Amino acid sequence: MGDRHRLDEVLAQLRAGQDAALKRLLDFLRIPSISTDPAHRGDVRAGAEWLRDQLAGLGFAAQVHDTPGHPMVLARSAPGDARPLLFYGHYDVQPVDPLSLWSSPPFEPSVEDTPGGRVIRCRGASDDKGQLMTFVEAFRAWKAVHGELPSDLILLFEGEEESGSPSLRPFLTANAGALRASLAMICDTGMYADGRPAITTQLRGLVGEEVVIRGADRDLHSGSFGGLAANPVMVLAQALAALKDGAGRVTLPGFYDGVEDLPAELARDWDALGFDAGEFLGRVGLSLPAGEAGRSPLEMLWNRPTAEINGITGGYAGEGFKTVLPAEARAKVSFRLTGRQDPARIRAAFRDHVRAFVPVDCSVEFHEHGGSPASVMDTSDPAFAAAKRALGEEWGREAAFIGAGGSIPIAGDFREILGMDSMLIGFGRDDDRIHSPNEKYDLESFVKGARSWARILAALR
Incomplete structure (x- = not known):
């Protein structure tokens, strides 16, 4: 476990630097890095170069790597004797159509007061630039306190996730030696519920x-x-x-x-989440669960x-x-x-x-x-329990081990090509409107997300 006193200093540094961190995120969001549109090819590269410069300024050995498609950003901190960790996110974003449904220009970010709290409104705010920057701001605060970055970190930020990641597997294969770590951290996921953090441990x-x-x-x-x-x-x-x-x-x-059937312990944990299938379906104008008879709703969503x-x-x-x-x-x-x-x-x-x-x-x-294929993580790795405790300390509620009904192929690629499991921790919310007009990211998610990663870093080093 990390030194608790130093962690408190890192958290204090994050608190003092919130305004500057938000400004950096808004600058990043202004780059229209739409990977599916050839007209924005230069903007995608600009996003990669912006990230490289940010990371190099923190002391990472950072480079933009060309691919047949859009660039990869690869960065490393100094080697040491800590557990090597790989951090993955993507800096490309979805197209903005239909433009007429946006309440403000999609690449002119703003901070708005809403009934649910303050939000950052912009394309890419939640998927995935805001999430990715929670990594970067945690590293920035760590260095400000310790005088150096955490050792043995590898950062891989992709520019093609929203266009199917055609260059990713070849890049992982060609650079397997430089990328191999003991565990990958993926930020492109969400909370279980507002105020309830989660670690996604299995993906269909x-x-x-x-x-x-x-x-x-x-x-x-x-x-x-x-x-x-x-x-x-x-x-x-x-x-x-x-x-x-x-x-x-x-x-x-x-x-x-x-x-495989759901293990009894995980079934009890999922049952304790109190998932209301009627309420969930009611959001989309339905009411009755369909699907496989004899299975619980969360089983059908995550494990069947x-x-x-x-x-x-x-x-x-x-x-x-x-x-x-x-x-x-x-x-x-x-x-x-x-x-x-x-x-x-x-x-x-x-x-x-x-x-x-x-x-x-x-x-x-x-x-x-x-x-x-599906991905199921080995939660017997002590890192999962340590991260779960760290998230609970930050959010004041026990983190949940959850599944995901969708597919995040990168987790399977990391296992197949690099031989490591992934820990999927993100702070997106169901109402973030990713892939839709008026995308947003809660300011609380950005602030507490960075604090969460600082706690996780301290717990794993």
């Missing part, structure tokens, strides 16, 4: 598939051909409907291979695999009515994976399932849309 994987079924060489009149000719939309609907049984279980052979139809197209869907047998039908389907499910086997099982429904005079083709 993902398989994405697009299926196209084609029949006749053109749309057919349903009066002339109906009942005789194959209807691709009907074929597709039958295949998709058969993906689940009446109890909500996925019917693909071998689908549940590698899926899913099969979902994300979109279907085919035939005539315009105004009025048109009686046709469509020549083509398409669907996009995704599977969330848990435990040790194999994305390649799930993909193959889905394709075999669909093919079994396709008649001989229809054709089918598939298009892959990514695949990654």
